[in-house]
Amino acid sequence: MCSSDLRNAKDTRQPEMSVEDSIRNRRSARHFEDRVMRRDALEWILDAAVAHPSLNPVGEVELLLAVHRIADVASGLYRYEPDGARLVLLRKADLRGQLVRSCLGQDKVGRCAVAFFRVGHPPRPLSTVVPKPARFG
Numbered sequence: 001m002c003s004s005d006l007r008n009a010k011d012t013r014q015p016e017m018s019v020e021d022s023i024r025n026r027r028s029a030r031h032f033e034d035r036v037m038r039r040d041a042l043e044w045i046l047d048a049a050v051a052h053p054s055l056n057p058v059g060e061v062e063l064l065l066a067v068h069r070i071a072d073v074a075s076g077l078y079r080y081e082p083d084g085a086r087l088v089l090l091r092k093a094d095l096r097g098q099l100v101r102s103c104l105g106q107d108k109v110g111r112c113a114v115a116f117f118r119v120g121h122p123p124r125p126l127s128t129v130v131p132k133p134a135r136f137g
Contacts (some may be wrong), residue, residue: 034069034111035069035113036069036070036071036113037069037070037071037113037114038070038071039070039071039072039073042070042073042114043085046063046080046082046085047085049063049080049116050063050080050082060120060121060122060123061118061119061120061121062079062080062118062119062121063079063080063082063116063117063118063119064077064078064079064080064090064116064117064118064119065077065078065079065080065087065114065115065116065117066078066095066099066114066115066117067087067113067114068094068095068096068110068112068113068114068115069113069114070113070114073087074089074092075092075093075094075095076089076090076091076092076093076095077089077090077091077093077095078090096109096110096111097110099115
């Protein structure tokens with residue numbers, strides 16, 4: 001079968017479980033210790049994240065962190081700005097419960113010292129950009 005045939009071939013197999021069930025039933029051997037991570041260890045991870053090409057795609061991508069137990073860093077949601085190598089606090093809060101719920105009950109995300117998120121902002125044509133209304137209060 002040539003490659004063009006593969007594109008036109010119809011896959012009649014049914015998945016064994018839904019994506020949601022797959023996430024809910026995911027198991028791994030990861031273990032998180034209940035100790036504080038040193039800030040220099042976090043800085044090393046962030047340096048590696050922005051230095052490696054596969055981890056730093058071209059485009060509008062932000063690196064967000066949900067910090068739980070980092071020395072000298074308050075718990076909360078941060079945006080990492082690689083140009084100044086700094087964390088910008090977006091929301092000061094204990095986010096462990098919200099993260100567990102958003103990850104469909106995977107309690108490991110609530111036990112880690114820090115969780116990382118890559119958030120992409122795909123470019124939009126100028127004709128579809130609508131000004132944001134002012135927010136009060």
